[in-house]
Amino acid sequence: MEFDKAFHKFPAGYSVSDIEQIKKAYLLAEKAYAGQTRASGLPYVSHCVGVANILLDMEVHPNLVIAGLLHDILIDTNVTLDEIRTQFGDQVAKYVEDLTKITSLPQLSRGDQHPEERVPISETEGSSSTWKADTAAETLRKMLLAIGEDVHVVIVKLADRLHNMRTLKDLPPDRQKRIAQETLDIFAPLANRLGIWQIKWELEDLAFRYVNPEEYSKIAEQLASRRTKREDEIKIIIAELEELLRKSDVEAKITGRPKHIYSIYRKMLHKGESFEAVRDLRAVRIIVDDVETCYKVLGIIHMHFQPIPGEFDDYIAARKPNNYQSLHTTVIYKDGKPLEIQIRTWEMHYNAEYGVAAHWRYKENKTPISNEYEQKVNILRSLLSWSMDIEDSSESPEREQLDVLQDHVYVITPKGDVVELPYGATPIDFAYMVHTNVGHRCRGAKVNGKLVPLDYQLKTGDQVEILTANRGGPSRDWLNPNLGLVKSARTRSKIKQWFKQQDREQNLEHGKMIIEKEFKRLGIAQVDLNQYVDEFHVKTVDDLYVGIGCGDIPVGRLVNRIAETQRAPEPETIVVMPTAPAKVRPGATVTVMGLKGLATSMARCCNPMPGDEIIGYITRGRGVTIHRSDCPNVLRVKDKERLIKVDWGMEEKSYPVPLQIKAYDRQGLMADISNVISSEPVHLIDLSMNSRQNIVVINLEIEVGGISQLSRLLARLENIPNVIEAIRVKPG
Known part of the structure; x- marks a missing residue:
């Protein structure tokens, strides 16, 4: 197959370089797929060309056409991702990688007519690939979007499915029906959500032909028998409406709106009506220059033809959440039959054609999904057309790359x-x-x-x-x-x-063990827990232990509450502003009872931090030094009058805390510890280490913001393989 004969006309915006890259991709695919054929006997590369031509008709970015040519090359041939990256760049490589992920989904039929798909479905294969049509298909549609971080990846996959549907006749009947049903359940609704109408209706009609051949043939025959008559009617209606608007000095473009077989079938099914009774088999669209003219046309139409009650919708004044705008009305035309009319401006028409108007809730009749997801899909729709005015697509990466389902x-x-x-x-x-x-x-x-x-x-x-x-x-x-x-x-x-279902005594013991371990790890002095019984809605301390043991009460919540209680400010307190640089640990958050303007500093002997019980010591000429209440130096003070009551204020700062880690030595231990520390919002000040008989003891000094932050850090450190314990070092 020669390159020039293989492809349709290239879009005018494609450069010579773009076409050369597409030709290079074609030659790579032709060489890689040499010897492989489709069920029809045609070379397999004909499928790649078919997908690329569908994308060319949509005038997408050249990189997507290249991805269409190479969409399954990683699965079917010996070509590697590195080769693609080297020849066509990172963007094309990412497209092909994402397409490979989608193709590899075990619940999706490929439909690519490989040898294993040319035989009837086996019993094992049939039972392993069925799904509940509504729930699983909805999940798979979301998954396709989630895998394709760039929405254009999904467009290529839709083009791939469309070409496979066009050539489905070459597969066994049971495979035809399965692939067609999958197309109706997943790919057509996905095209609908992305606003790619031409692919959407063609996928539906092609799939319906295999899923329900009797109904398809019946509707197709009825349409064919009346096509000439219907087209003649539409031509007359358009001419009469043009004359009517011309008399009112309104310039407008009026076109007929073709109805598709599956759409007609769904409407018949939804409304329980016969083929003859489906009213919008005759429909026209009127496009004008501005909003004012839209309403003027509506008034003219309603003055001359009887509107059908309940069939008027003003989506201009009250636009849909997805920004779709148009006037919809259905009238009884002068021949006594219904005529559906849409009225919109050119801008509204452009937005609708490019997907902003995909009212998929009504069309698909599937399980409703969240507004949040709908908004994300609406964003995707606006990305579907590629502007050839942009010379370098890398100028707008935020528009090209989109993580569509972050939640x-x-x-x-x-x-x-x-x-x-x-x-x-x-x-x-x-x-x-x-x-x-x-x-x-x-x-x-x-x-x-x-x-x-x-x-x-x-x-x-x-x-x-x-x-x-x-x-x-x-x-x-x-x-x-x-x-x-x-x-x-x-x-x-x-x-x-x-x-909760475990024995109460077991939970009681576990609760005590958890609290004791946490208090020891954080260096918290023993606390009377009776004062927290009412706060945690239990009757006794034992009930508090049981709640912690069974997981109803998080131990972190108790520890944080204890820290808050110990640093609660008194009404008469005055916050002393820091008067020394951070290196000296100024008491920016320390409240000195009943005194103003005193400089404060943190004692280096015990390194207190928010949550600790603290006391102040009045020095000569250096203000108040803040110690932990259980600091040995404070306990040995003879001049008790120098001790002053202090408390923690509300503002948070970082405080140095000495820690000790004991672990069985192994290769990579320090790297794991460093990774944990660097991933937390703390600062490593100092570190020393010694080992004896395969046991390593690591002493660190860490700056942390409070008890809860320290608790998280110690828990993560203890979770590192080979770590025996990670604790806060007590003073003295």
């Missing part, structure tokens, strides 16, 4: 089912979404065949396999928000429910 990820089970999870979800969230018992017994996970930690954040397109134990339950660490092991509130609820 969810879509992952695949080993059986090929698609599971929707919140963004940031982990394998534990996935396990509980599959089944509660799978979640309880989860002990590890494989993503895309590789073992991953349980705090791994899943990405759209990941295939996830959960490794389970024969018995056992969840770990209490899963409920620790500092470890990031669980994202979903549903998962957290399931874990808490499991612990």
